[in-house]
Each structure stands twice: as structure tokens, then as C-alpha cells.
Amino acid sequence: MRYVSTRGQAPVRDFSGVLLAGLAEDGGLYVPETWPSLSHTDWRALRGLPYPELAARVIQPFVGTSIPFATLQRLCRESYAGFGHPATVPLVQLDHDLFACELFHGPTLAFKDMAMQLLGRLFDHVLTAQDRRVTIVGATSGDTGSAAIEACANRDRVDIVILHPQGRTSEVQRRQMTTVLAPNVANVAVDGTFDDCQDLVKAMFADAPFRAELHLSAVNSINWARVAAQIPYYVAAALALGAPDRDVAFSVPTGNFGNVLAAWAARRMGLPIARLVVGSNRNDILTRFLASNDMSVRGVEPSLSPSMDIQVSSNFERLLFELLDRDPAATAAAMAEFRARGQMPVPVPAWQRAAKLFHGFALDDEGTLAEIRRLHAATGYLADPHSAIGIAAARALPCPGVPIVAMATAHPAKFPDAMERATGCRPPLPSRLADLYERVERYHRAPNDLAAIEALVRATALRNAA
Ligand SMILES: Cc1ncc(COP(=O)(O)O)c(C=O)c1O
Numbered sequence: 001m002r003y004v005s006t007r008g009q010a011p012v013r014d015f016s017g018v019l020l021a022g023l024a025e026d027g028g029l030y031v032p033e034t035w036p037s038l039s040h041t042d043w044r045a046l047r048g049l050p051y052p053e054l055a056a057r058v059i060q061p062f063v064g065t066s067i068p069f070a071t072l073q074r075l076c077r078e079s080y081a082g083f084g085h086p087a088t089v090p091l092v093q094l095d096h097d098l099f100a101c102e103l104f105h106g107p108t109l110a111f112k113d114m115a116m117q118l119l120g121r122l123f124d125h126v127l128t129a130q131d132r133r134v135t136i137v138g139a140t141s142g143d144t145g146s147a148a149i150e151a152c153a154n155r156d157r158v159d160i161v162i163l164h165p166q167g168r169t170s171e172v173q174r175r176q177m178t179t180v181l182a183p184n185v186a187n188v189a190v191d192g193t194f195d196d197c198q199d200l201v202k203a204m205f206a207d208a209p210f211r212a213e214l215h216l217s218a219v220n221s222i223n224w225a226r227v228a229a230q231i232p233y234y235v236a237a238a239l240a241l242g243a244p245d246r247d248v249a250f251s252v253p254t255g256n257f258g259n260v261l262a263a264w265a266a267r268r269m270g271l272p273i274a275r276l277v278v279g280s281n282r283n284d285i286l287t288r289f290l291a292s293n294d295m296s297v298r299g300v301e302p303s304l305s306p307s308m309d310i311q312v313s314s315n316f317e318r319l320l321f322e323l324l325d326r327d328p329a330a331t332a333a334a335m336a337e338f339r340a341r342g343q344m345p346v347p348v349p350a351w352q353r354a355a356k357l358f359h360g361f362a363l364d365d366e367g368t369l370a371e372i373r374r375l376h377a378a379t380g381y382l383a384d385p386h387s388a389i390g391i392a393a394a395r396a397l398p399c400p401g402v403p404i405v406a407m408a409t410a411h412p413a414k415f416p417d418a419m420e421r422a423t424g425c426r427p428p429l430p431s432r433l434a435d436l437y438e439r440v441e442r443y444h445r446a447p448n449d450l451a452a453i454e455a456l457v458r459a460t461a462l463r464n465a466a
Pocket residue numbers: 110111142143144221253254255256257258259260307308386387409410
């Protein structure tokens with residue numbers, strides 16, 4: 001399998017190359033040169049497989065010959081062995097045709113573990129084979145950071161520096177990152193928003209000498225491997241509900257558009273997905289786009305679902321590339337205009353195609369609390385604020401006659417204050433995290449300034465190279 005950049009000016013790479021490169025050199029995102037396609041018979045053959053085996057088979061076409069299949073199977077088995085539920089991604093029925101797919105049974109209690117546990121192992125495997133080291137730089141609005149740190153801490157061939165927006169994550173999320181004191185891990189609290197952190201990461205990749213000097217790699221969903229590893233759980237949920245002999249729909253609480261893009265990829269591979277509902281909080285740029293082709297950036301507003309406090313959704317570029325019939329020049333021009341004017345120019349026919357499949361729904365904090373409360377009172381189910389937005393979106397935009405699965409992306413214990421406001425109870429952390437509030441924290445504070453961040457990244461990498 002070969003990968004091309006959405007902007008057409010970067011080297012074509014194989015899976016291992018894309019894993020290590022992260023962002024393409026032209027600022028674009030890597031996408032498969034051609035999409036794998038599975039027949040109904042192929043999908044049916046995946047029914048009933050244990051999750052790690054299903055994941056290996058779904059991811060294999062994207063890996064191609066980069067990694068032997070037996071190795072991929074082993075890495076998948078190891079990745080999901082420590083998950084806290086025997087089904088790995090259990091489905092919970094909430095209503096007649098409404099299900100939650102719980103993606104938060106991994107070590108850091110958010111869906112990011114689904115991909116990140118595999119990514120850490122893939123990095124190890126590929127870097128060992130190539131006898132190389134990399135410096136990973138990442139941006140987080142709360143969950144990517146802890147999942148990436150958990151997956152990479154103490155790995156010999158990786159240093160990892162994670163930027164988070166100062167004061168804009170939940171305390172549990174921050175502590176899950178800043179209490180990991182491994183020598184190859186650094187956390188930076190940036191005076192800014194998640195969008196600022198993500199811009200800083202992209203700016204480091206755009207600084208060619210810095211990128212080459214530090215051998216930069218990425219763990220955000222700009223890295224294709226992240227998206228690939230998020231496809232299998234859509235397959236698992238759809239098969240459990242009768243696919244490929246029946247349509248399914250998904251509702252996905254969305255920020256950087258990586259999770260819902262993985263659902264789109266599963267559909268592109270032939271999984272019968274009738275509708276994709278995109279849930280947002282008050283940072284509703286995607287909802288506005290889907291409703292009226294208005295993708296205009298406004299300031300990032302803090303909310304009770306901090307991981308979705310995002311305006312510039314990186315992975316939208318991958319969808320845009322497809323909507324523009326895979327025209328890299330048109331994609332690059334649209335992205336340049338978006339950056340310059342804060343307004344994405346999407347041709348009307350392309351927008352109409354998007355709006356046929358994707359449906360947007362935005363919920364403010366009051367609505368989020370009301371949904372958590374309503375669901376808890378009606379069913380006893382505790383949904384965290386992000387998952388609650390996905391569930392509310394699924395209820396608001398059902399697909400008649402088709403079961404809809406809301407992706408439950410985080411454990412409610414990560415957001416105890418919001419849960420208490422909504423339901424009066426504070427869900428406890430699992431026992432392995434019970435002393436989280438007593439652990440020592442270590443992190444840097446930095447302004448939203450590229451030179452300052454690059455200096456911190458260089459210092460982390462040099463300290464460990466010494
Ligand atoms: C709990 C949670 N829900 C939803 C999202 C949004 O997912 P995505 O950025 O892939 O759209 C995130 C962050 O990515 C998250 O951490």
C-alpha cells in the first residue's frame with residue numbers, strides 16, 4: 001500500500017514511512033493511494049472474531065508489505081490485552097435502535113487508547129527494524145496526550161513532547177499526562193488554545209531543518225496510522241448489529257475529525273453505513289458547515305467537553321481531498337485560503353455530497369448536562385460529556401429503520417465535576433488511578449511561541465541522547 005499527500009507535493013511513502021513521517025512535507029496529510037475494498041463475504045468472515053484478530057485483519061490492507069501479518073497480529077493482541085472489558089469495545093443498548101459503543105476501556109480511559117496502544121508498538125517495531133530514534137511532538141485538548149504518553153513512556157527509541165492548552169483540560173486529564181515522570185516524556189502547558197497547540201506542532205513540521213535535526217514524528221491523527229487503527233471498532237460494532245446484511249449509522253462526538261473520518265474510511269471500504277452524525281459542543285464549526293456550507297473559524301470556546309474544544313479540525317483535509325475528487329492542487333488552494341482568511345471555500349456540489357452522508361448536531365453545556373441527567377435517570381447509564389453529545393446527536397438525527405451507534409469516547413470519571421453537576425455523583429477512578437491527585441506533577445509553562453517550544457523540544461531530545 002502506498003500513500004500520497006493531500007497536497008500532492010510530498011514523497012509517496014509506504015505504511016512505515018507514513019508512520020514515521022507523520023505530516024507530509026508539503027503540509028498535507030497522507031492518504032492511501034487507493035482504498036481497499038471488502039466484499040460482503042469478506043465482511044461476514046470477520047464476524048465473531050476476537051477484537052484483536054478483527055483489528056489486525058481490518059488494518060492489514062493499510063499496512064501492506066511494510067510489516068508481516070503475523071507481527072501485526074501479535075502487536076494487536078498485545079495492544080488490547082490490558083483493556084478492562086473482555087469485548088474490548090462493548091456495545092450497550094440504550095434504546096430500541098440506539099446503542100453506545102464504549103471505546104474507553106483502555107489504560108487512560110478514552111478512545112485514544114484504541115489507536116495509541118497499537119501506535120506505540122508500531123513505532124517500536126519499525127524503529128528497531130530501521131535502527132532509528134524519533135522525537136514525537138503532539139498537541140492535545142486532553143485525551144491524545146495521556147494516551148500517547150502512556151503508549152510511549154520509557155520506550156528506548158522515542159522522546160515525546162506533548163503540548164496542552166494551559167487550564168483548558170480537566171484536572172484528571174492534565175494529571176494523567178503530567179504525573180508520568182519518565183525521562184523520555186515532556187509536557188508543555190501552552191498559553192493558548194488547542195488550535196494554537198496544533199498550529200505549533202504543524203509549524204515545527206514545516207521548519208524543515210528542525211524537523212530533520214530532531215527526526216520529528218507525530219501521534220496526532222494527522223498521522224495516518226492513528227486513523228487506520230480507529231477503523232476496526234466501527235467494523236466490530238456494525239457486524240454485531242447485522243452488517244453487511246443490514247445498514248448501520250454512527251454518531252461521533254467530534255473535534256479533530258479523526259474518529260468520524262475512520263468511520264468514513266470503513267464506509268469507503270464497503271461497510272454499509274447509511275449515516276454519520278457529527279456531534280459538536282459550542283465550537284460548532286462542523287455543524288455550521290454541514291448545515292449551510294459555512295466553515296468559518298471563530299475563537300475556541302472552553303466547554304464541559306474540553307477534548308472537543310477545537311475549531312480547525314485537521315482531518316477535514318482528508319475528507320476535502322475526497323470531496324474534491326482527489327485533486328491535490330485544489331485541496332492545497334482551499335487549505336491555503338482557509339488558513340489565510342479563516343473561511344473554507346468548498347464548492348457547492350462537494351458540500352452537497354458531504355451533507356448527504358454527514359449530519360451535524362451541536363449542543364451547548366446546558367444541553368450536555370441535561371442529556372447526561374436524562375440518560376442517567378432513564379437508563380442508569382453514565383455518559384461523559386463528550387459521549388453524551390454523541391448520544392444526544394443520535395437521538396436528534398436518527399436514521400429511520402437503521403440502528404445507530406453513538407461512540408462513547410471517554411470514561412465519565414475523567415470529568416467528575418461535570419458528572420456531579422449533572423447527576424450528583426462523582427464516578428470513581430479505577431483503583432490503579434486512585435492516587436492520581438497525590439502524584440507529583442512535572443510540566444513546563446510556555447508562551448504560544450514557536451522558538452520557545454522548539455527550544456523545549458530540543459532540550460528534551462538532547463537530554464536523552466546524551
Ligand atoms: C473524549 C473525546 N471525545 C471526542 C473527541 C473528538 O474526536 P476527534 O478529534 O477524533 O474528532 C476527543 C478528542 O479527540 C476526545 O478525547
